[in-house]
């Protein structure tokens with residue numbers, strides 16, 4: 001199995017390190033041809049407004065959307081989840097989410113950088129709590145019917161899944177805990 005990691009901006013190296021530690025092959029995706037032969041793609045955290053623009057300048061927007069529609073699995077974290085959402089509040093007016101997870105999200109919905117925090121999360125499929133690292137995290141304000149909630153924090157969905165597309169508002173790649181990456185790999189077709 002080979003996992004592509006969108007490497008336009010943000011915390012892509014940390015995801016690569018997590019999959020390396022699990023013995024899973026990764027490739028950085030910066031151009032459309034980097035998508036060929038991948039089974040899954042990671043959309044990392046970072047800055048969704050910047051990533052949104054870079055999707056266009058790299059020529060990746062259409063081929064990435066096509067790959068998702070062709071059955072490539074996806075793990076989207078924080079800004080990556082914003083890219084996949086159906087609706088983004090407090091985004092830039094020209095931000096165009098890919099609409100592949102039926103969610104309404106509010107950018108920076110937990111506050112600014114100073115309001116970043118960690119919290120233990122009970123995750124469906126894991127025996128013991130997983131420490132969620134929330135950094136200027138988006139807040140999920142609405143979850144569509146096609147989306148399953150795998151973890152909540154204070155009543156809000158924070159880890160979700162719609163078949164092979166996973167989204168986390170927190171940063172599993174910053175936890176020194178590989179269990180979420182492993183869970184994702186286990187569920188990849």
Ligand code: GLN
Nearest residue numbers: 045046047048078079136
């Ligand atoms: N607030 C950022 C955004 O809107 C996301 C933060 C993150 O990925 N840690 O893109």
